Amino acid sequence: MSNTPSPRRRPPALKTLDHTVAAAPLLQGRVLLHENALNIPRSRHALDDDLSGVVMTGAKADERAFQLRTTAGYNGTLLIDSAPYTTYTATADQPFMVPPDELFASVDDSLAFQKARGASAALTPTGYISPANSRALKAVMREANRIERADTLVSLPIDVTWLNRENIGQLIAVCAKIRHPKAIMLFRQFDPLEQTKDIPANLRRLFAEVEHMSLLRTDLAALDVMAHGALCAGIGVQSSLRHAIPPGEKPQRGKRGGGPTYPNVLMPQLMCFKGAESLASLYANADPATCDCEECDGRGLDRFFLPDGETRQEADNHTVLTWSDWVSEMAGHPAGIQRKTWWRDKCAAAVDRYALENQRIGQGASPRSAFQAPPPLKAWATLPITP
Ligand SMILES: [Zn+2]
Numbered sequence: 001m002s003n004t005p006s007p008r009r010r011p012p013a014l015k016t017l018d019h020t021v022a023a024a025p026l027l028q029g030r031v032l033l034h035e036n037a038l039n040i041p042r043s044r045h046a047l048d049d050d051l052s053g054v055v056m057t058g059a060k061a062d063e064r065a066f067q068l069r070t071t072a073g074y075n076g077t078l079l080i081d082s083a084p085y086t087t088y089t090a091t092a093d094q095p096f097m098v099p100p101d102e103l104f105a106s107v108d109d110s111l112a113f114q115k116a117r118g119a120s121a122a123l124t125p126t127g128y129i130s131p132a133n134s135r136a137l138k139a140v141m142r143e144a145n146r147i148e149r150a151d152t153l154v155s156l157p158i159d160v161t162w163l164n165r166e167n168i169g170q171l172i173a174v175c176a177k178i179r180h181p182k183a184i185m186l187f188r189q190f191d192p193l194e195q196t197k198d199i200p201a202n203l204r205r206l207f208a209e210v211e212h213m214s215l216l217r218t219d220l221a222a223l224d225v226m227a228h229g230a231l232c233a234g235i236g237v238q239s240s241l242r243h244a245i246p247p248g249e250k251p252q253r254g255k256r257g258g259g260p261t262y263p264n265v266l267m268p269q270l271m272c273f274k275g276a277e278s279l280a281s282l283y284a285n286a287d288p289a290t291c292d293c294e295e296c297d298g299r300g301l302d303r304f305f306l307p308d309g310e311t312r313q314e315a316d317n318h319t320v321l322t323w324s325d326w327v328s329e330m331a332g333h334p335a336g337i338q339r340k341t342w343w344r345d346k347c348a349a350a351v352d353r354y355a356l357e358n359q360r361i362g363q364g365a366s367p368r369s370a371f372q373a374p375p376p377l378k379a380w381a382t383l384p385i386t387p
Contacts (some may be wrong), residue, residue, distance in 0.1 A: 014069055016115050019149040021122035024181050024212055024231060026055075027153070031222050031327045032234040034151065034241040035322060037064035043074045045319040046294075051327050053077025053120070053383055054233050055216060063119040071119035075099035079234075080114045081216070085157035085185065087247050090127030092135035095143050096127045107143070111152055123155045123182075127246050128187060133145045133160040136169060141178050153214070154180045157244060160188040163202045172209050181212040181231055186242050202377035204228050208386065217241055220271060223326060224380050229335070235323060237316050239264045239273065254279070260307035263315035267301065268293075270357065271308055271350035271372050276315065280305035286361035293321040340385045345380035 008374065025364040030053050047053070053076050060108045061082045067199035068074045084097035096107050111122035124144060129136050137158075144154040162171045163186075175182055186205070187210040200221075207213050207225045214232040220240040222233035236242035240370040268291055279288070279302050286298030295317040326346070333339040351373045363370035 027232040088127040095139040276304035
């Protein structure tokens with residue numbers, strides 16, 4: 001498919017779905033890719049039309065989504081997430097952001113506007129739901145249940161503390177009362193799933209107990225919830241799109257701020273994301289891990305330590321191809337106990353590979369500087385499976 005817009009021909013008129021077309025069947029079983037609307041929209045060959053789709057997010061997400069549909073000719077599943085939760089906090093009186101812009105006079109208009117721009121289903125413009133703010137959470141439920149449309153996905157951008165032992169019961173109760181499909185997004189600096197030990201288990205519980213739940217803007221947690229019965233999920237193409245931070249907070253950097261940024265790379269054997277800079281240094285004196293995906297074709301994974309756009313695109317393609325492969329593999333296992341067992345065994349096998357890889361590259365004696373299995377991966381590898 002060509003991504004080059006033709007200067008002479010007008011883009012074809014956009015066919016849109018009206019509000020009577022239900023969201024759930026369109027999204028069922030998909031792992032979507034969150035794309036930042038800053039980038040020129042293009043179709044990604046790595047995405048499988050039957051199992052994936054795109055969430056266009058960020059400023060001008062609607063405009064970029066429209067271009068993706070028209071100029072780039074994308075026909076797959078598409079959501080538009082204008083990310084109001086990055087600047088707006090939900091309150092008991094106004095859980096949804098209704099900007100002063102005339103186009104968004106009401107929530108219904110905001111939903112209809114997304115559809116007119118080519119979205120397959122519409123996301124509510126919910127504000128960030130801060131820790132233990134039960135009144136705001138209940139207000140989302142109340143207002144969401146007034147929406148008379150079949151195409152709506154109620155977005156729930158919650159602080160990760162909602163998944164703690166003290167709050168999970170209330171979160172489940174409220175979600176169960178929302179009569180539309182729901183989309184959870186987790187807020188916290190760094191990896192929300194690493195905040196406390198019981199979060200991966202409680203996230204699974206939420207997805208097991210409530211129907212039509214999805215998890216957007218995440219990382220491999222997308223696959224964990226899919227294995228455990230989620231409606232759909234979404235993985236961010238960049239690390240900033242794999243979680244969100246509360247309005248008013250600045251993203252904190254690991255060791256140092258500023259300077260060029262390098263891609264984060266999904267490691268196929270170890271099932272973790274690793275920065276290109278650390279990969280280049282870990283593999284400085286050893287043969288790098290290689291990858292057989294279409295993009296890498298057997299080349300080493302230490303090659304992304306460059307700040308240019310082409311390298312980033314190559315790294316992104318590698319990452320999308322890698323997890324897409326896992327999504328297809330998962331789809332080959334019947335939902336339920338078989339799929340859950342497959343996923344647990346896959347995570348356990350990855351955890352077991354860390355020691356070997358560290359030995360191979362001569363990092364065995366200093367585990368702190370070596371590869372370390374992320375705590376959520378260890379949880380997915382060991383949590384008990386329920387039928
Ligand atoms: Zn690759």
